[in-house]
Amino acid sequence: MRPQRLGVAVVMALAAATAPAATLKVTLLQPADDPRLERSRLERAYLGHPGGPAGDGLKLAVEDAQFELDAAEVRISVDSAEVGSREAARAAAAAAEKAGAAVLVVDLPGDWTLAVADAVKIPVLNVGDAADRLRGSDCRPRLYHLLPSERMRSDALAQTLVARRWAQVLMLVGPTPEDQVRAATAQASMKRYGLKLVAQRPFKLSADPRERDFANPLLLTGNAGYDAVWVVDGAGEFARSLPYRTVLPRPVVGDAGLVALAWHAQFERYGAPQVSRRFAKAYKRPMTGPDWAAWMAGKALIGAAVAAPKGPAPAWAKALGGATLDGSKGTPMSFRAWDGQLRQPLLLSDGQGVVAQAPIEGLLHPTNVLDTLGADAPEKLCKVAR
Helix, strand or coil: CHHHHHHHHHHHHHHHHHCCCEEEEEEEEEECCCHHHCHHHHHHCCCCCCCCCCHHHHHHHHHHCHHHHHHHCEEEEEEEEEECCHHHHHHHHHHHHHCCCCEEEECCCHHHHHHHHHHCCCCEEECCCCCHHHCCCCCCCCEEECCCCHHHHHHHHHHHHHHCCCCEEEEEECCCHHHHHHHHHHHHHHHHCCCEEEEEEECCCCCCHHHHHHHCHHHHCCCCCCCEEEEECCCCCCHHHCCCCCCCCCCEEECCCEEEECCCCCCCCCCHHHHHHHHHHHHCCCCCHHHHHHHHHHHHHHHHHHHCCCCCHHHHHHHHHCCEECCCCCCCEEECCCCCEECCCEEEECCCCEEEEECCCCCCCCCCHHHHCCCCHHHCCCCCCC
C-alpha cells in the first residue's frame, strides 16, 4: 500500500507542477493619434507632460517583476488598444471585459475615462488624467488613480511656498476652460495653507499683433507686490518663457519654474535612480511623471496577482483596492478609500533636479500625512460607495 500511496503523491505533485499558471489579463486603452505625443511637444519636454506612451512604464513594471510572478505561479498578460472617441473607448472596454480582462489601464481624456468606467464592472486604473472631478463629483466605485490630482499638485506647491514664507502670490491664468478650473483649484490650495492672492491676471498667446500685450511678462507682472508668481498654463508654452522675465525678481511656480511632479529622472533617493536608469536603458528617454504612474499601475497589478495568485477576477479586484505599494519615493503608498486616489509624496522640480518634496517636513495630519495632498476624507467630494 505504501508504494501505491507514494505513486499517487508523485502524480499529484507532477500535475500541480505542470498545471498552467493563472493569468491576470489586462487591457491598456490609449488614444489614437495622441496630440500629447506629437513630435514637437515631446521635443519641448514640458515639465509634468508625457514623454512617451504609457505602455512603456507598464511594460517595465511587469518585466521587472517576472521572477516574483513566477514564484507565485501567476502571469500578467497585457494587451493594448487605441481608441479615437469616447464611444470607441466604451466599446473597447466592454469588448476587453467580455474577452476576459480582469483590469483596465486607461491613458485617456476624462470623459473617455468615465465612459470606460461606466461600461465595465472591473477595476479601471487611470494613469492619464489629473482632473479633480474624476476623484470628486464624477468619481466611480471601481476607478483608481495613479497620477496625482491637480489638487495634490497645487497643495504641494502651496506647502512649499508656506515653508519658504513666500506668502504673497500673483497668479497668471491661461485662456482655456481647463486653465480656469485649475486656477480655482490653486486658489483652494492657497486658502487651505494660508497664502494670499494679491491679484489674478489673464494671459493669452496670440499671433495677432493687437493682442501682443496679453502675453507680455513685464505688463502682466507689473504694478503689484508679490513673493512668487503662480502660472497656470496647461499648454505650457507661455509658462516656460516666464521665469527671469518678471518685473520683480521673484520665483515662478506652477506650470514652470518650480513644478510639482509625480516623478523626475534626477530624483536620487529610495532606489529611484535604479528605476530611472532601467527605464532610460529600455526606452532611450528620461522617465517622467506619467511614466511613473503607468509603472505604478503595473506595480499595483503585480501586487494583486501575487496576493491572489489563483484569482479569480473578484479576488484580484479586492487585492488591488487594498494594496500597499512601494513607488521608490520613501514611504508606503495606498489607495484612498474615499476617492480611489493613490496617496503619494510629490517632487518639486525646476527641471534640472529635485528641489524639495511634499508633504513638507513637520506637517501633521490625524491619520496619514500624505492626505495633506489632495481632497481629504472630511471634504466628502466623492459621493459613491467604494
